[in-house]
Amino acid sequence: xxxxxxxxxxxxxxxxxxxxxxxxxxxxxxxxxxxxxxxxxxxxxxxxxxxxxxxxxxxxxxxxxxxxxxxxxxxxxxxxxxxxxxxxxxxxxxxxxxxxxxxxxxxxxxxxxxxxxxxxxxxxxxxxxxxxxxxxxxxxxxxxxxxxxxxxxxxxxxxxxxxxxxxxxxxxxxxxxxxxxxxxxxxxxxxxxxxxxxxxxxxxxxxxxxxxxxxxxxxxxxxxxxxxxxxxxxxxxxxxxxxxxxxxxxxxxxxxxxxxxxxxxxxxxxxxxxxxxxxxxxxxxxxxxxxxxxxxxxxxxxxxxxxxxxxxxxxxxxxxxxxxxxxxxxxxxxxxxxxxxxxxxxxxxxxxxxxxxxxxxxxxxxxxxxxxxxxxxxxxxxxxxxxxxxxxxxxxxxxxxxxxxxxxxxxxxx
Amino acid sequence: xxxxxxxxxxxxxxxxxxxxxxxxxxxxxxxxxxxxxxxxxxxxxxxxxxxxxxxxxxxxxxxxxxxxxxxxxxxxxxxxxxxxxxxxxxxxxxxxxxxxxxxxxxxxxxxxxxxxxxxxxxxxxxxxxxxxxxxxxxxxxxxxxxxxxxxxxxxxxxxxxxxxxxxxxxxxxxxxxxxxxxxxxxxxxxxxxxxxxxxxxxxxxxxxxxxxxxxxxxxxxxxxxxxxxxxxxxxxxxxxx
Ligand SMILES: [Zn+2]
Numbered sequence: 339x340x341x342x343x344x345x346x347x348x349x350x351x352x353x354x355x356x357x358x359x360x361x362x363x364x365x366x367x368x369x370x371x372x373x374x375x376x377x378x379x380x381x382x383x384x385x386x387x388x389x390x391x392x393x394x395x396x397x398x399x400x401x402x403x404x405x406x407x408x409x410x411x412x413x414x415x416x417x418x419x420x421x422x423x424x425x426x427x428x429x430x431x432x433x434x435x436x437x438x439x440x441x442x443x444x445x446x447x448x449x450x451x452x453x454x455x456x457x458x459x460x461x462x463x464x465x466x467x468x469x470x471x472x473x474x475x476x477x478x479x480x481x482x483x484x485x486x487x488x489x490x491x492x493x494x495x496x497x498x499x500x501x502x503x504x505x506x507x508x509x510x511x512x513x514x515x516x517x518x519x520x521x522x523x524x525x526x527x528x529x530x531x532x533x534x535x536x537x538x539x540x541x542x543x544x545x546x547x548x549x550x551x552x553x554x555x556x557x558x559x560x561x562x563x564x565x566x567x568x569x570x571x572x573x574x575x576x577x578x579x580x581x582x583x584x585x586x587x588x589x590x591x592x593x594x595x596x597x598x599x600x601x602x603x604x605x606x607x608x609x610x611x612x613x614x615x616x617x618x619x620x621x622x623x624x625x626x627x628x629x630x631x632x633x634x635x636x637x638x639x640x641x642x643x644x645x646x647x648x649x650x651x652x653x654x655x656x657x658x659x660x661x662x663x664x665x666x667x668x669x670x671x672x673x674x675x676x677x678x679x680x681x682x683x684x685x686x687x688x689x690x691x692x693x694x695x696x697x698x699x700x701x702x703x704x705x706x707x708x709x710x711x712x713x714x715x716x717x718x719x720x721x722x723x724x725x726x727x728x729x730x731x732x733x734x735x736x737x738x739x740x741x742x743x744x745x746x747x748x749x750x751x752x
Numbered sequence: 753x754x755x756x757x758x759x760x761x762x763x764x765x766x767x768x769x770x771x772x773x774x775x776x777x778x779x780x781x782x783x784x785x786x787x788x789x790x791x792x793x794x795x796x797x798x799x800x801x802x803x804x805x806x807x808x809x810x811x812x813x814x815x816x817x818x819x820x821x822x823x824x825x826x827x828x829x830x831x832x833x834x835x836x837x838x839x840x841x842x843x844x845x846x847x848x849x850x851x852x853x854x855x856x857x858x859x860x861x862x863x864x865x866x867x868x869x870x871x872x873x874x875x876x877x878x879x880x881x882x883x884x885x886x887x888x889x890x891x892x893x894x895x896x897x898x899x900x901x902x903x904x905x906x907x908x909x910x911x912x913x914x915x916x917x918x919x920x921x922x923x924x925x926x927x928x929x930x931x932x933x934x935x936x937x938x939x940x941x942x943x944x945x946x947x948x949x950x951x952x953x954x955x956x957x958x959x960x961x962x963x964x965x966x967x968x969x970x971x972x973x974x975x976x977x978x979x980x981x982x983x984x985x986x987x988x989x990x991x992x993x
Contacts, residue, residue, distance in 0.1 A: 474772070479817075482772075482817045534800075536768040542823065544801050641931065662802030675884065676902045681777030701985050702980045705950050711786045 339431035347387045350380035351438045353683075358435055370423065374431025377438060385430055388437035389446065389462040392421070395604050396458050399470025399481075399512075400647050402597045405427070405526035405589065406470060407449040407624045409601035410476065413615035414608055419443040419478050426626050429454050430461065445608065452486055455491035459501070467494075468504040468600055470527060472511040473534045474679065475646040482668050483511065483534050490515040504603045507564040510535040510545060510552060515558060522576075526550070526567035527596035531648035533682065566603045568595045574597045575612065583616040588623045590640075591656035598667035627752055628744040634721075634748075639664075641751070643741045645673070647682040650735065654687050657733040662670040663688060664723045666744060673738050676704045685710040694723040697740040720744045759792040760963055763808040765834065766800045768848050769824045773904065775814025776843065776957075777809025778826060782810070785956050788974040800824060804833035809963040811837055815848030815905075815945045818860035825853040825865055825981030838870045843938040843962040848905055849934060849946060851933070851941030859907065871934050871941055878925070881906045881924065886924030886944060887990050890930050896954040896967060899932065900986045901944025909934070909943075918942055923990045938962045953979045 342352065344703040358373025395414075397407045404426050412421045422439035423432045425438045428451045437446060450458050452472070459467065469490070472483050494503065495518040505516035505526035511534065516522050528537070538545050543556035553560035572595050574582040584600055600617050605615040624630035628643045644653040657663060669677050677699050685707055693714040695703045700716050707714050717723035720743070725730070736744055745751055756866060764779045782874050783793040799803055804811075807853070811834060816824070828834050852858040855873040858865055858967065867875075886903045890896035899919045909927040911934055912915060918933025918940060919926070926932025926943055933942035940959070942948055949956035961968045 462813065484817075484819075533767075537820075542819070544799070628806075676773065676904065676946075678774035678777065678902060681780065681947045681950070695901030701978065701982045705778075705982050706947075708978050709780045709950065 343387055343571050347384055350377040351383050351388070351441070353377060354382055354384075354435060356436045358439075365739045368427070369567035370425050370426045370427035370435040371429075371430045372431075373438070374427070374434040377434050378431065385434045385437070390443075392437075392446050392548075394442060394446040394448060394462045394464040395466040395468060395608070396448050396450045396455065396462065396464045397468045397470070398452055398455050399468075400452065400473045400475050400646065402470050403651065404595055405447045405594060405625050406468065406597040406600050407447050408622055409619050410447045410468075410596055410604050410621055412618045413601050413605035414445045414447060414612050416605075416610050416618060417608065418445055421446040421448075421717065423449055424481040425624060430457060433458065433462070435726055447616050452490075455490060456497065458463065459493060459497040462479060464501055466504060466604055467498060468604055469506065469512050471506055471509045471529065471599065471648070472515075473531050473648040474682070486537055487515045487539055488727065489718060502607055504600060504607070505644050506546045506600075507562045508550060510559065511539050512644075513562060514539040514541075517562075523566070523603050523607070524562045524563075524564040525596070525600050526564035526602055528568075528592060530592070530651050533647075550634075566599050568592075568599050570629045575602050575616065577602070577606070577612050579614075583599050583612045586620045588620060588752060589625075589629050592653045593655070612683055624752060625743070627750070630748075632748045633752050634724055637724050637727060638731045639734050640731070641722070641741065641744060642733065642735045643736050643738070645738050647679050650683045653735045657735070658731065661730075662692035662694070662727040663730050664694045664696060664717075664718065664720070664727070664732060664734045666723075666734065666736060667695075667703050668697045668698040668740040669699050669702075670739045670742070673740075679731055680706045688712045690729055694726050696720060696723045697736065697743075699752060720747050756761070759794050760786055760810070761794045761796060761805075761808040762799055762812065762930070763796045763805060764812045765798050765804065765811060765813040765850075766824050767797050767826070768799045768816040769820035770816035772814070772816045773813075773848070773902075774946035775847060775891075776846070778812055778814070781956055782812075782960060784832060786960055787870055789926065789960075789972055791960075797992075802828050804828070804831045804837075806833050806836065807874075808842065808960060809836065809842045810845070813844070813846045813850030813853075815850060815990045817849070821849035822851060822860045822865050824849070825858070825867055828853070828868055829866065832910040833868055835868050838937070838939050841938050843959050844870070844940070844951075846941040848943055848945045851943065852907055852909065854939065854941050855909065856912075870933045870939055871936055872914035873909050873934050873941075874912070875907045876908055876910045878908040882925035882943070883895070884924060885986065885990055886926055886932060887920035887987060888921040888923070888926065890915075890919045890955070891935070894918070894935060894955075894958060896952065896958055898983075898987065899944065900983055901942070901948045902946065903943045904945055905955065907945055911968070950979065951983060
């Protein structure tokens with residue numbers, strides 16, 4: 339625990355908290371980023387100093403990191419206070435703020451942007467690192483996904499000697515990156531999206547797949563035997579000793595059951611029995627607005643965030659059969675200005691539903707859905723979209739800023 | 753309209769290597785627009801460890817990173833079927849990395865590679881990456897009207913005398929800031945990545961008309977409401993405030 343902070347770090351921490359509070363009071367987000375920035379200017383080693391002596395888990399990957407961090411926090415709270423960046427500020431400024439706000443917390447569960455994993459490994463000396471998946475995301479800004487896996491592999495080799503890695507055995511890029519580590523706990527977390535791992539990341543050969551198993555016949559990279567998995571019907575997580583832990587999640591979809599399995603694997607490394615942790619995951623009803631249910635004019639909306647092709651595919655797996663769907667697409671800076679990736683998403687599963695398109699780039703979606711033979715209507719904004727569906731439950735799928743716009747319409751629902 | 757084949761066989765080459773920016777979109781758009789005219793389509797995905805089929809009605813190749821691009825070029829040269837198809841007048845539509853490798857040479861991973869030599873052009877590295885909306889005027893001979901797309905590439909392409917540009921650039925970089933893409937015979941290459949044909953329906957129909965042996969413009973009209981709205985939006989987004 340960081341009880342004995344040097345004076346400069348204490349001062350930096352105090353300034354950070356003030357800056358964050360002021361930012362919150364003026365309505366500019368939750369203040370995590372600005373607060374962290376102020377603190378790190380005063381004491382560049384602040385993150386390291388605040389992390390010192392705590393038991394930290396870092397959680398990274400393209401999709402599911404916010405939810406897995408939330409699940410992990412819920413599980414670890416069984417044994418103590420947990421510092422966490424629950425507002426999704428997943429770069430060092432956000433991590434610094436999360437730690438500064440919970441000075442007494444002995445544990446920290448930190449969601450980490452994929453590009454900052456190396457920096458966080460060095461600064462936070464985590465006990466556990468969880469690696470969920472890697473797939474294409476914001477392509478006009480981010481580096482190629484295989485290059486990112488290579489960077490992880492290198493950084494893990496250098497900086498994660500003392501760390502236990504919890505990694506997805508179903509994602510070849512993750513397996514390749516994590517296999518340089520001595521202590522790896524493998525989770526069968528699944529992979530709906532295989533387009534970024536047709537080729538062996540190690541040698542460039544084609545990967546052979548047989549059901550869930552995959553291997554490279556050239557270099558031998560293959561799917562490790564997972565210690566943790568989700569039971570076929572999704573009702574339980576199966577642990578390393580074959581014991582089953584019942585899952586009664588409020589959060590929908592295959593990916594959240596996988597996220598739950600990962601969280602149980604992490605928690606058990608911190609000494610929390612899965613039987614104790616699993617019921618705590620059931621209490622999570624929404625995560626920073628994701629999966630939140632809101633009501634308007636007799637329509638019950640469930641809000642699903644999907645930022646990239648893999649995320650959209652996962653969200654189509656979550657939506658209830660036959661319910662109307664609102665799809666909202668923006669292409670602002672944080673979303674990436676390029677909408678080409680919507681052609682990587684198969685929309686044909688929406689055929690036969692009532693579909694309403696909204697967001698800045700709804701016309702891009704309209705052209706896309708027409709090509710897939712999906713009928714739709716378009717709406718100016720979420721209010722108009724709601725007006726176009728019958729009263730009752732409605733599924734809303736939106737990418738990042740589109741999601742934040744919708745959340746704002748519902749008073750930043752959590 | 754005379755249709756030379758009962759089923760249009762469209763080959764999408766090497767999606768395992770070159771499919772970074774929604775490249776599937778071009779295949780989907782072509783199939784959609786053909787079926788809307790009552791033309792059956794048999795889309796075929798051909799991986800880089802498979803033979804390129806001879807005698808298909810159209811060949812598509814997409815964009816990707818340096819490593820896969822170099823591997824793709826090597827395999828296509830060894831295979832030989834794509835160059836033969838182009839020689840036989842089969843339509844070929846190539847995007848980004850796929851466009852560069854149809855030329856005489858291109859740069860990847862800091863060195864120069866031989867291309868297939870289907871198009872008389874050479875590509876090298878630009879000083880900066882060209883990322884963003886691209887627009888321009890399609891050359892009149894093709895009758896495709898104004899073009900709109902999104903580009904994201906580090907290369908610059910210099911056209912030889914045996915090819916013409918696809919368009920003259922009014923926004924974005926394209927080949928080198930002046931022209932965009934290339935055209936010779938029934939082969940077209942472009943830096944407009946991913947679903948370029950979704951935003952450029954007349955270009956899609958030009959390729960289809962070549963594939964079915966119809967005169968350009970002879971395909972029956974179809975509902976263009978959404979593609980036209982999208983085009984109008986993208987051009988408006990580039991207009992000065
Ligand atoms: Zn291999």
